[in-house]
Amino acid sequence: MGSPRAASSRSRAITEVCEAKLRMMGGSLRELESGKAAALEEEILRTDAKLEELGQLADAAARDLREDFEQAMELLQSTRRVKEHMLVDHRQQLGDVAERIAALRSVRDEGVKACEAADHAEMVSFLSKHASTYSQECWQLLARPLPRSIQVPLDDIPFEVAKRRDLLRGAQCSEKLARMKNEVLCDIVDALRQERSTHADTREYAVEVESLLEAYATEWEKRFDYACSYCGQVLEAALANEPYCGAMPGRKAHHWVPTDTAGIAEAKETARPQLPVAAASPRLKSQAKIRAISPMFRADSSV
Structure with a gap:
């Protein structure tokens, strides 16, 4: 202790x-x-x-x-x-x-x-x-006849459970069909959007080609204008087949010569006008396609 x-x-x-x-x-x-x-x-x-x-x-x-x-x-x-x-x-x-x-x-x-x-x-x-x-x-x-037989239908007995089961089955089928329809419609809408986009690109390309052709035609006309060396009349469609030049005695025909001989020589050396392509153009190869469909712009073409 x-x-x-x-x-x-x-x-x-x-x-x-x-x-x-x-x-x-x-x-x-x-x-x-x-x-x-x-x-x-x-x-x-x-x-x-x-x-x-x-x-x-x-x-x-x-x-x-x-x-x-x-x-x-x-x-x-x-x-x-x-x-x-x-x-x-x-x-x-x-x-x-x-x-x-x-x-x-x-x-x-x-x-x-x-x-x-x-x-x-x-x-x-x-x-x-x-x-x-x-x-x-x-x-x-x-x-005395027997009491007339009466018709008492029994097919209208309300089987609510079976009826609702059928309605539920039908609703499920309708839901599946609606879902399938929505999927098909979505596919169609997507295809239409894609097609519309493709058409928009095609229209844009056509507008671009048309503008390039107009630019080529304008440049061609500027560089290859003709005039009569006698009277100075500029060549027009109405005068192309006129047999005589009114400014010259002796009933001589028009003598059509280029108004810009230096431009013609330059055009023949460079083969065709070189036009600028728009910066926003989605297709830079359009110039090559234009050249492929326009043999009149070859370097060896003659007027």
Whole structure:
């Protein structure tokens, strides 16, 4: 057994260690709460809200289902009551006739039993009751027609489940067809857009070719203008076949010469006018195509 001082020192050490451990645990707990508590609370609230929403939606769906079921059952029961009333009434009329026939058969059976028993008292009683009216009742029943058969259609019984199943199947087929139609229409629209783009490029190319041809023609006319060396008349289409020059005596014909001999020499040396191509042109090879279709611009062409 240790001294009281040692025991007190040991107790104090244990207390200090325990307090230090508690401080460490408190720090770890505060760190955990600060990092997780807010997100945990938010997730709990979100899950609770989802559960509440799920319950509300399920209850609403159940109410709709019950109402729909009750309406379908009411329609079925109403149809059944109407048809049952018609059939039961007809069955009752037929039963009345059958009961009267059975009663007449029973009366005859009583007479048969009386005869077989040789009971004269019973025979006399039977004859006094029924001998005069039995045949009359039989003839009345024979003359009366049976109740007319009624037509109660059964093909209009409302099978709501089968009907809705067919409607659902038809709706699914319609949805598939609509989806396929939309895909086909999208393909057609894309093809039309591509074709329109191609046509736009073609029109742009045609406009470019036309402008180049006009530029070539204009440049050609500027460089290869002709005039009469006698009268100075510029060559025109109306004067091309005129036989005589009015400015010269002796009825001489026009002498057509180029107005710019230096330009002709330069044109023959360079083969054709070199025109600038528009910077925005999408087809720089159009010049080569123009040259390919215009042999009149070859270097060895003569006027």
